Amino acid sequence: MASKYGARPVGTDGSDHWHRESVAWQYKFSSLNKSRLRTDLTIHIVLSLLMIVRVLPGLTSLLGVGPISSLRKWNFPPPRPWEYAWIVCIVAVVLGWRSMAKNESKLLKQYVVGSVVFGILPVISGFIDQSDDLYAYLNEKKYSGQFFGYPAVLVFYLFLFIAIQVHAFGVYFSYQLLKSWKPREKKAQ
Structure with a gap:
């Protein structure tokens, strides 16, 4: 029987709860x-929307729709091939978003592959493609196009630096999630 005024039995004063109250590391990290x-x-979706707006005039002429009158007002340089390839990465973003609801590691692996193939590789080719323009701008202050009064090569490089970081962090966080979703291996006895 419990006594209101007597000594408490050892271990029932609430001081032994720390080992039972902790959350397992995989759930915490997940x-x-x-x-x-x-x-x-x-952030990747916001960048994708900006890129879609940027390539929309070129995309309409590529599809044969013809330039829409409001799109003619945008004085953007013509889209480069790496920009079209980078837009496909939005499919990988959808896969990554859907994988988190039920911890579906297969979808998350597809996100990682899509992010590398359609995200990181086009960004690297964009760095290579824009390197001549950047070199000409830095040495001779020449540039071929403008975005809202700024040299297009600087805006491209700003976008590329942000995009490579977004993709690198996305792959890193996905790797950490895959590691925490993987079942623990049993110890060999």
């Missing part, structure tokens, strides 16, 4: 990295 990956994917 929720932390899911939050980080969601933020990363949101």
